[in-house]
Amino acid sequence: MKLTYLGTAAAEGYPALFCRCKYCMEARALGGKNIRTRSQALVNDDLLIDFPADSYHHFLTHGVEFDKVETLIVTHGHSDHFYPRDLYIRGGAFAHDMRSPILQVYGGEGIRGRLYDRAGEEPPNVAFTKVEPFTPFRAGRYEITPLPARHMPGSDPFFYIIKGDKTLLYAHDTGYFYDEVWNYLEATRPYFDMVSLDCTNVDIPIPDEGSHMGFPNIERVLARLTGLGMVDEKTVKIVNHFSHNGNPRHDHLEARAAAYGCLVSYDGMTVEF
Template sequence: MKVHFHGTAAFEGIPSLFCHCETCKQAKVLGGKNIRTRTSVLIDEVLKIDFPADTLHHSIRDSVDMDKVRDLLFTHSHSDHLYPEDLLIRALGYAQFNEEEELHLYGHDLPIKHCSQLLATERHRFQFHNLKPFETVQTQTATITPLLANHDSKETCLLYYIEKDGKKIFYGHDSGWFPEQTWTWLKGKKLDLAILECTTGNAPHCEVHMNVEDTLKTREWLVENHVMQAEGRIVVTHFSHNAHLLHEDLVHIFEPNGITVAFDGMQLDI
């Protein structure tokens, strides 16, 4: 299975629009893995998680054929994860297809409401699926179970457990320390890949995102509870410039703990 990290930054990107902090200045000078766009992951070219405004940039940068994507999963409606206006580019009169197939969209109430309102006249090109936490669904490309995140009290934010071609992935952000129901659900699972966040770096613990300590504690929990397969990998992503950690700093923190630091364009074979 191929897991392609399209973007690895939190909301503001790195270097961030309008920002003159030292991290943004250094990222501009150093370039390479220090340049981060808003988060999204593509699995086997057909299953995509989240749809930020940087998707056009991702498709050009990495030569991605977005029309191969059959299933699009939304974690929540924050604009670094969902920019529904760009789905209109797939509408009649904007995109030309060889074979017209529906793109299936999956998420909780708010993202699906935004998309179905915006794409109301394009129902022949999209199908909408309203998910409920902990209810497993068979999509066109995988079996998915939405889990509860701890991220925004104004909406139900989801994490995903994805089973595809015998592999099992946990997509674990955006979230602070997970709700008890999610920890309980994960017990007894065997993951090939866990994708975690570390938005806030060395900042003190906060409720809605993870800092370094929370990410390391999550890894510890996954390992101690034997939730990771022997060859299973843990990857960390979704970094804010306000964490003031360059790629090299993150590698220094996480790699000795067996965690891979994602960068834009990174591809894993699992």
């Protein structure tokens, strides 16, 4: 199984669109892995996670063949994860000879609201299915389990367990997992071949009740998953989704992440697991 990170920044991008802070200025000078676009990932070549406005950039930069993708799972409605306006060009005069006639979109109630927010219009060739917490569903060759995220209250946000020939935990955006998530994990005991964990805050302290995580929260998540036997030394552990405020310079992040046994995502990174 393979995961490709297409966008690895938080909402503002890195460098941030309107920012002249020290970290953003460094990113502009250094370039390379210090340039991070908004959140999106591709599992193998047929399961897309999130659809930000930067999808177009990912199409240009990484050659993603979006017309071929049959399944899109959406975490939540923040614009760095879901920009439904670009789904309105999925047909008619805007798109010819698509290889996937219908894009199946899965997400919570908040995504349904964002998808159909234009009066009297629906995005063409898009079908929406509302998912339920702790209720696995099949999409193509994957079994996907939505877990409630501690993020964007009232909008039905999720992060996901994605099971193909291996099992991936993709946990963006969320704070420290809710008790009900831990209860579910303890009851079902999946083994994760790979985990991708929210590292928005990097080293800026955030309580476990917050809506994102940094390294100290990640350390607690990994320790608990390891204690339950769901993660071990063979698990590929990656931190992802960084705010400019936490100093997401790639070399800085790599040094910090190594202390937790983690790798650091970057735009265009492909991980086989």
